[in-house]
Amino acid sequence: MEQQLCRTAFLGRRKHFGDGLEKPSYGQLSSCWIASLLCLSLMLTGCADDVTPQATHFPIIISDLVPQQPEAAITEVNRDELQALVTTSQRPVLVEFSVLSGCYRCDDMRSPIRQKALELQQDADIVRIDFNMNQKLAREVGATVCPSYVVYSEGRVASVRTWPTSADFVADDVAAAVNRVSDSEGSDTSKPQGVQ
Numbered sequence: 001m002e003q004q005l006c007r008t009a010f011l012g013r014r015k016h017f018g019d020g021l022e023k024p025s026y027g028q029l030s031s032c033w034i035a036s037l038l039c040l041s042l043m044l045t046g047c048a049d050d051v052t053p054q055a056t057h058f059p060i061i062i063s064d065l066v067p068q069q070p071e072a073a074i075t076e077v078n079r080d081e082l083q084a085l086v087t088t089s090q091r092p093v094l095v096e097f098s099v100l101s102g103c104y105r106c107d108d109m110r111s112p113i114r115q116k117a118l119e120l121q122q123d124a125d126i127v128r129i130d131f132n133m134n135q136k137l138a139r140e141v142g143a144t145v146c147p148s149y150v151v152y153s154e155g156r157v158a159s160v161r162t163w164p165t166s167a168d169f170v171a172d173d174v175a176a177a178v179n180r181v182s183d184s185e186g187s188d189t190s191k192p193q194g195v196q
Contacts, residue, residue, distance in 0.1 A: 094151050105146065106131075130145070159173040
């Protein structure tokens with residue numbers, strides 16, 4: 001009884017029939033919902049008259065402002081494929097020890113490395129190996145944290161960079177290995193060690 005009184009009082013209509021109140025009609029309830037939604041929208045948006053275009057704020061998405069740079073696709077290899085590549089390649093080999101998901105460091109480095117890889121692919125072979133699946137190999141070459149970047153040159157580890165680092169530092173390591181290979185061409189080199 002009290003609930004009916006509140007409903008009809010809210011709508012501003014009281015109709016007495018004996019001791020009870022008449023139940024509001026469907027039309028009265030739908031207009032109540034419309035009025036409630038209108039009040040809610042006014043509370044959320046406000047009704048100020050002094051809104052100017054300069055005062056209107058829209059969310060800015062940084063990735064929309066920065067032009068997307070092209071990225072190279074990097075092939076994922078396993079330990080055996082890496083062994084074959086390192087021992088047979090005449091060029092330096094850059095190996096990224098990383099994981100594809102669940103590592104914010106790998107996520108942060110993925111795009112910059114792939115952008116640099118476009119330039120580096122002219123002078124070096126670039127592959128990726130799963131850090132978690134190859135932890136023994138990672139420890140053997142000095143890749144202690146993911147992501148790590150190992151440059152092989154002439155079958156041996158030429159340099160190792162672990163996070164925190166930058167794509168530019170990794171590119172410098174590859175360039176140094178390329179220079180060493182070009183300097184040593186024609187001279188006798190020792191037998192390659194390969195992946196242990």
